Amino acid sequence: MAKGNLYIVTAPSGAGKTTLVKALLAADPLIQLSVSFTTRAPREGEVNGRDYHFVERTEFERMINNGEFLEHAEVYGNYYGTSQTWINSVIESGSDILLEIDWQGAQQVRRLFREAIGIFVLPPSLDVLEQRLRGRGKDSDEVIARRMKVAREEMSHVDEADFVIVNEHIDEAVRDIIAVVRAERLRLVAQSARHTALISALKG
Amino acid sequence: MAKGNLYIVTAPSGAGKTTLVKALLAADPLIQLSVSFTTRAPREGEVNGRDYHFVERTEFERMINNGEFLEHAEVYGNYYGTSQTWINSVIESGSDILLEIDWQGAQQVRRLFREAIGIFVLPPSLDVLEQRLRGRGKDSDEVIARRMKVAREEMSHVDEADFVIVNEHIDEAVRDIIAVVRAERLRLVAQSARHTALISALKG
Numbered sequence: 001m002a003k004g005n006l007y008i009v010t011a012p013s014g015a016g017k018t019t020l021v022k023a024l025l026a027a028d029p030l031i032q033l034s035v036s037f038t039t040r041a042p043r044e045g046e047v048n049g050r051d052y053h054f055v056e057r058t059e060f061e062r063m064i065n066n067g068e069f070l071e072h073a074e075v076y077g078n079y080y081g082t083s084q085t086w087i088n089s090v091i092e093s094g095s096d097i098l099l100e101i102d103w104q105g106a107q108q109v110r111r112l113f114r115e116a117i118g119i120f121v122l123p124p125s126l127d128v129l130e131q132r133l134r135g136r137g138k139d140s141d142e143v144i145a146r147r148m149k150v151a152r153e154e155m156s157h158v159d160e161a162d163f164v165i166v167n168e169h170i171d172e173a174v175r176d177i178i179a180v181v182r183a184e185r186l187r188l189v190a191q192s193a194r195h196t197a198l199i200s201a202l203k204g
Numbered sequence: 205m206a207k208g209n210l211y212i213v214t215a216p217s218g219a220g221k222t223t224l225v226k227a228l229l230a231a232d233p234l235i236q237l238s239v240s241f242t243t244r245a246p247r248e249g250e251v252n253g254r255d256y257h258f259v260e261r262t263e264f265e266r267m268i269n270n271g272e273f274l275e276h277a278e279v280y281g282n283y284y285g286t287s288q289t290w291i292n293s294v295i296e297s298g299s300d301i302l303l304e305i306d307w308q309g310a311q312q313v314r315r316l317f318r319e320a321i322g323i324f325v326l327p328p329s330l331d332v333l334e335q336r337l338r339g340r341g342k343d344s345d346e347v348i349a350r351r352m353k354v355a356r357e358e359m360s361h362v363d364e365a366d367f368v369i370v371n372e373h374i375d376e377a378v379r380d381i382i383a384v385v386r387a388e389r390l391r392l393v394a395q396s397a398r399h400t401a402l403i404s405a406l407k408g
Contacts, residue, residue, distance in 0.1 A: 126405055155406045163387070164395035166402065176390055183367070183387035186380055188324075191368035198370070201330055202359045 002194035004091040005184050006113050007031070007098045008106045008161075009177075011121035012151030014132040016167040020121060021100060023174040024181065031096035031181055034087060037063070040078035053086070071101075071108050084112060096181060103157035110160075117184055119177065120161035124168035126152075206398035208295040209388050210317050211235070211302045212310045212365075213381075215325035216355030218336040220371040224325060225304060227378040228385065235300035235385055238291060241267070244282035257290070275305075275312050288316060300385060307361035314364075321388060323381065324365035328372035330356075 011017035025033060037053040039060050048054050055063075060079045063069060072081025082099065090097055099109060099116075110116050123129035126148075133139075133147050158164060163180050167173040184190070192199050215221035229237060241257040243264050252258050259267075264283045267273060276285025286303065294301055303313060303320075314320050327333040330352075337343075337351050362368060367384050371377040388394070396403050 122399075122402065122406075125402060152406065158403065158406055159392060159396070161392055163390045164392055164399075165390060166395065166399055176386065179383040179386035180390060182380065182383035186367045186369060186384060188363060188365055188368055191370065192363070195326075195368075195370055198326065198329060199362065202326075202356065202362055 002190045004094055004096040006116045008116050008118045009100050010106050012154040014129050015121045015123050017121045020173055020177055024177045027178050031098055034097050034099045036080050037083050038080045071105050118161035119163045120158045122166050124166055206394045208298055208300040210320045212320050212322045213304050214310050216358040218333050219325045219327050221325045224377055224381055228381045231382050235302055238301050238303045240284050241287050242284045275309050322365035323367045324362045326370050
């Protein structure tokens with residue numbers, strides 16, 4: 001059984017990452033979003049194991065002490081975290097996992113998962129990004145300027161990724177991300193694990 | 205301008221390489237087959253620069269002496285060869301090139317083009333391969349056995365490739381090879397060269 005791959009998808013706000021990831025998940029049944037652990041209560045309609053892994057505070061703290069988290073944070077009194085143990089078990093089962101995080105989270109994950117594959121999504125230009133950020137509402141120039149600053153900070157880490165997708169036309173960008181995930185499954189190591197009988201017959 | 209990639213596609217006879225390559229070339233206008241140089245006369249319908257680069261014997265020998273060939277051979281008194289100079293110029297222009305060669309040619313090319321990307325096409329099993337080789341005509345068991353031996357020799361080099369495509373269903377295998385070529389164009393280095401203005405604006 002071949003192991004799955006771990007993908008880290010990074011992008012500034014406005015690059016179209018959410019749309020892209022949604023389209024990938026819809027097109028490819030062998031990849032799934034990473035599901036975070038949290039101590040907050042489930043909201044109406046949220047399903048345990050799909051939206052979050054809902055756990056008690058004591059359980060979460062036990063996991064912290066065990067070093068089970070790739071990354072975790074406390075926000076408004078609730079814990080949120082990505083479990084390395086859970087990710088490992090999904091990957092071992094042959095599924096790919098996709099993690100949507102910022103450059104800091106990406107660096108953290110890469111330290112622990114050297115084989116993680118980084119995909120950076122960029123807008124076609126800074127002007128287009130600004131238009132997209134403005135298009136979202138009636139925000140002041142100051143707010144837009146702050147968002148652009150955050151976006152530029154994020155984008156300055158583009159060269160830490162393995163693949164770069166420039167999202168000019170969403171259809172093309174969707175094809176791009178689907179191609180990356182499909183192609184990475186065809187790497188020699190993955191295929192050797194998937195087709196053990198065939199490959200060992202060839203080498204025998 | 206991004207440089208193109210050089211792909212080496214290797215497969216045993218009967219794996220379906222020709223069909224696969226034809227489908228890729230039809231689907232992707234940015235990749236082209238390597239065109240060999242030859243000293244033999246053009247046949248009816250053959251176009252210079254498309255089917256072969258037709259050159260005089262003296263010219264071919266000058267190219268050999270200049271070390272211009274990645275590989276060359278003399279067959280029935282005619283020279284055939286793959287020009288490194290020509291491949292470099294196509295790659296510099298941003299096009300991808302695909303080279304269909306055997307494992308020995310692949311090793312030779314890889315020594316000179318370290319960045320060449322190797323794709324190995326396998327049949328789903330040795331039994332299926334034998335059926336496919338038998339299916340071609342009314343050949344004797346001896347002939348089939350010889351072909352299988354050559355095929356196994358070729359396949360024993362599968363672990364020299366970067367990507368492995370197992371051609372069980374041709375539609376899936378076609379999608380696989382298209383995905384590999386599309387994904388490799390999205391690598392950081394290639395994208396940085398393609399989107400220089402954008403990337404330098406981000407790093408500035």
